[in-house]
Amino acid sequence: MARVELNTPAPEFTLPDFNGNSVSLSDFSDRKNVLVVFNRGFF
């Protein structure tokens, strides 16, 4: 599976959060850093 590389543009994504509000990576551009945590699953 392809991995992302350091110091390259992060792939854009848009998904609804668990309340149905759309979240895009680009929502934060020029405003905030983003820490994306890929969880191993809660259960």
Place this chain on the structure above:
Amino acid sequence: MAQLRQNYKRFIKLNTEIIVVGPEGAEPFKEFWVDEKLPFIGLPDPDHKILKLYGQEVNLFKLGRLPAQMLIDKSGMLRYVHYGHSMTDIPSNKEIMDLLKQHMTTRSPG
């Protein structure tokens, strides 16, 4: 997760939002967030769209996903990429926050 919750305010001070992506659907996500009182953004990704885009790996032997962390700066560039080699291979918040402090906080001039 508990560790991230504890440090959430410090991440916010470092102008950093936290997005947690997981393979569960919206309902279990929501229940978990409410139960654990988590302050950050939770993105259910049952179709594995983001997970595949960022190449999170599945450990076939343990039938689970391996944890991964990415830090993206304001210009959309990946500044930290960590793919866990095991279920417990997760960098400390301190490691990530130190990186933020050193390279990614914009200080007002003067």
